[in-house]
Amino acid sequence: MLRSSVALSILVSFLPLAALFFLGMEALGTDWGALLTDETWRDSLFTTLYVVSVSTIVSLVLGTWVARTVVNQRWRFTSTILKIPMFVPHIAAAYLFWLLFSGSNGFWGIESNERDYVTVILTYIWKETPFVFLMMIGTYEQLNRGYVETAKTLQLSPYAQFKHAEFPFLIKPLLDSTWILIAFISFAYEVPALLGVTYPKLIGVLAYERLSTGLYLEATEPYAVALIWTCFVGFGVFVSYVMTASVRRRIERGVRR
Amino acid sequence: MIRQGFILLIALFPFVSLFLVAPSMEIGNVEYIVHTVGLTIILSGINVWLATTFAWWLLWTESRWKSVIEWLVFLPLFIPMLATLFGLYLILAEVGLIGTYIGVILALLVVTIPYSIRLAYNGMAVIGRPLLEQARLLPMSRRVVYVLYPLFSRMMRTIALFTTVILLSQFALIQLIGAGLIPTVTTELYQSYAGNNRSLALSNTWMLILFPVVIYFLLSGWNRWMVRMLKGRLQ
Numbered sequence: 001m002l003r004s005s006v007a008l009s010i011l012v013s014f015l016p017l018a019a020l021f022f023l024g025m026e027a028l029g030t031d032w033g034a035l036l037t038d039e040t041w042r043d044s045l046f047t048t049l050y051v052v053s054v055s056t057i058v059s060l061v062l063g064t065w066v067a068r069t070v071v072n073q074r075w076r077f078t079s080t081i082l083k084i085p086m087f088v089p090h091i092a093a094a095y096l097f098w099l100l101f102s103g104s105n106g107f108w109g110i111e112s113n114e115r116d117y118v119t120v121i122l123t124y125i126w127k128e129t130p131f132v133f134l135m136m137i138g139t140y141e142q143l144n145r146g147y148v149e150t151a152k153t154l155q156l157s158p159y160a161q162f163k164h165a166e167f168p169f170l171i172k173p174l175l176d177s178t179w180i181l182i183a184f185i186s187f188a189y190e191v192p193a194l195l196g197v198t199y200p201k202l203i204g205v206l207a208y209e210r211l212s213t214g215l216y217l218e219a220t221e222p223y224a225v226a227l228i229w230t231c232f233v234g235f236g237v238f239v240s241y242v243m244t245a246s247v248r249r250r251i252e253r254g255v256r257r
Numbered sequence: 258m259i260r261q262g263f264i265l266l267i268a269l270f271p272f273v274s275l276f277l278v279a280p281s282m283e284i285g286n287v288e289y290i291v292h293t294v295g296l297t298i299i300l301s302g303i304n305v306w307l308a309t310t311f312a313w314w315l316l317w318t319e320s321r322w323k324s325v326i327e328w329l330v331f332l333p334l335f336i337p338m339l340a341t342l343f344g345l346y347l348i349l350a351e352v353g354l355i356g357t358y359i360g361v362i363l364a365l366l367v368v369t370i371p372y373s374i375r376l377a378y379n380g381m382a383v384i385g386r387p388l389l390e391q392a393r394l395l396p397m398s399r400r401v402v403y404v405l406y407p408l409f410s411r412m413m414r415t416i417a418l419f420t421t422v423i424l425l426s427q428f429a430l431i432q433l434i435g436a437g438l439i440p441t442v443t444t445e446l447y448q449s450y451a452g453n454n455r456s457l458a459l460s461n462t463w464m465l466i467l468f469p470v471v472i473y474f475l476l477s478g479w480n481r482w483m484v485r486m487l488k489g490r491l492q
Contacts, residue, residue, distance in 0.1 A: 002397065005310035009374065010326060012307070015367045016333040019344020026347055066264060078261050082268050087418060087473075089425035091443055092465035095450065095458060099274035126271060179335050187337030189429035194450060204339050208429050211343065223347075226340035237335045 020230060027224035035221055043200035051117050051202060052186045055124035059181060060174065062125065063132025068166070070133075071140040079137070086130040090123075094194040097123045112195050117202075119195045124185055131181075135173045143169055172248050179237045187229050203229065280460035289440035290464075293425070296441065297472070300365050300424055301417035304373040308416055309405065312377035316386060317393070333371045341367060342430050349434060356436035364434045369423050373416045380412035407487055410480040414473070421472050425465050442468070 035041060070079050085093070097119050101112040112119045147165035156164065192202040201209070207222040315327060333341065345364050346355070354360030381389070392404040406413075428443050437444075446461035 002310055002314060005307055006314045009307045009311040009370065010329065012363075012366055012370050013330040013333060013374075015345065015348070015363075016336050016341045017329075019341050019348060019367075020336070021344070022347040023340065023344040069260065069264075073261075075261055078264055081265055085268060085271075087422055087469045089422055089443070089465045089469075091426055091428055091446060092462045093271065095446065095462045096271040096274040098450075099277050099455075099459070100271060126267075130268075183335050183337045187339045189339060190426060190447075193428075194447070204337075207343070208339060208433075211346075212433060223343055226337070226343045230336055230340045233335060233337060 020227070023223050023227045023230075027220055027227050030220045030224040032224070035224055038221075040200070040206065041203070041221075041225065044203045044206045047117065047200045048186055048203045051120055051124075051192070052182055055121050055128065055185050056178060056181045058121075058125050059128040059132050060177060062129045063177070064136050064170065064174070066129065067133050067136035067140050071137065071143075082130050082133055084130075085126050086134065088127070090127060090188075091190045091194065093127050094120075094123050094191040097126070098195055113197055115197050115200075117192070117196060120192050120202075123191050123195060128181055128185070132177045135177045136170065139169055139173050168247065168251055171244055171251070175240055175244060179233065179240070182236070183233050186233070187226065275459070275463065275466070278455050278459050280463055281454070281456040282460070283457075289442055289445045292439055293441045293443075293468070296362065296365065296424055297421050297468070299362060300369065301420045301472075303362075303366060304369055304420045305413045305416050307370060308373035308377040309409065309413065311374050312381050313405070315374075315378055316381050316389070330374050331371055333367070334375070338368055339429060342433060346433055355434060356438045358439060361431055361435045361439055364430055365424055365427065368427070368430065369420045372419055372423065376416050376419065377409075377412060380409055380415075384408065403487060407484050410484060414476040414480060417476060418469055418473055421469050425468060 066082065069075070070082070088096075098112045101110050101119050110118050110122075143166065148161060151161040151165040187204040187207070188202075189204050189208045192205050193208075196202060196205060203225060207225050210219055211222040311330070315323070320326075342364065345367060349355050349360045349364065354363065389404070392400050395404065425441075425443055428447050431439060431441055431444055442461050442464050446458055446465065449457040449461060
């Protein structure tokens with residue numbers, strides 16, 4: 001029974017890779033030249049890169065800072081409350097932000113469905129900061145305070161203390177969180193479809209709409225875009241993990257000792 | 258104190274929107290609620306079972322393929338969900354599962370299982386092999402009932418909760434793989450939003466938020482009752 005469950009889990013986990021193979025096969029007939037010069041896709045790509053960068057960087061910084069503060073100050077109640085947004089489905093979060101910033105409710109000059117995608121970014125920050133917080137808090141709770149005390153004794157600046165006594169231990173969870181967030185935010189439909197605009201759309205929305213609209217049913221472009229984007233993320237994951245492999249190994253060995 | 262108040266305010270402020278418009282109380286067709294509840298129960302059950310057994314295996318295996326399989330299982334976390342969905346759409350279309358309940362469950366399982374396995378593996382790794390060693394001598398059913406379930410009931414609850422939230426977040430997946438034939442609260446919310454029916458969209462949003470809350474409390478109560486009953490049996 002255990003073996004059949006394990007085999008089934010492996011089989012299900014193998015499906016995304018099989019899905020990529022099918023994507024590749026379907027994307028074969030794509031006119032790559034036309035795709036790369038298509039203005040609609042290009043504008044979508046730039047907007048997506050902007051939304052992903054801002055959302056990911058702000059979520060990572062906020063999540064790490066909050067985890068650090070909660071552990072240092074021992075805020076148990078705050079820690080519990082902070083997890084709440086994580087259990088709100090993305091589409092419901094998007095609708096909450098849509099209501100908050102739509103029509104007469106819009107404040108600070110921010111409105112839903114505008115070209116700068118501010119509400120999309122805010123929704124992702126609200127949803128993903130608790131995720132980063134959860135990924136980082138475990139590391140912060142296990143962090144050997146001796147390193148920080150040593151850094152303080154050496155009278156290092158607060159930045160240098162963080163850089164030498166904390167950051168090396170955060171590399172692994174930060175890398176994991178970064179790529180999970182990039183993969184998740186960059187090629188999604190629900191949130192940008194609800195809070196975005198008709199032009200430029202984020203590539204996930206554009207690809208999904210081109211795939212599901214009768215007008216484009218025969219088009220291979222959405223498959224090609226999905227494949228290119230997956231390769232881009234995959235390449236980033238590979239390079240970043242290889243580049244940090246020796247540091248991570250050293251830290252893991254040190255921690256185990 | 259000010260910092261703490263500010264963080265709490267940011268975390269809770271968006272919920273103000275729930276009270277800006279009066280939600281619609283009309284529930285005509287309950288089919289989409291039935292579908293959502295059905296999918297939640299089936300998917301959570303499968304996820305808990307597969308993730309727990311796989312994490313248990315991963316904890317003990319001496320196989321030289323361990324690290325490869327570990328990578329294979331966690332790799333989908335780094336593949337954009339919509340890209341996986343497009344590929345799955347092609348695969349499921351080949352085998353005729355588009356527009357079926359099985360197709361939707363399979364697609365949802367593919368996107369939820371990496372998170373569940375990660376949660377289960379982390380939960381077991383925290384307790385560690387030495388403490389769980391004796392449980393390996395027990396037969397499978399007794400091991401699950403008397404050791405794994407009481408020890409990992411919280412972890413199982415978290416897996417069920419995460420699965421529910423991911424499931425409730427999916428519009429594109431359910432619409433594409435279900436071919437529009439399997440309505441859920443999420444698809445209803447999107448349609449009421451597109452139809453500019455604010456109060457109906459808000460009542461669906463309430464449902465989407467309350468679903469995980471209800472599941473959390475139900476599972477917490479169930480876990481507490483079960484663990485107390487199992488302890489009673491052992492005495």
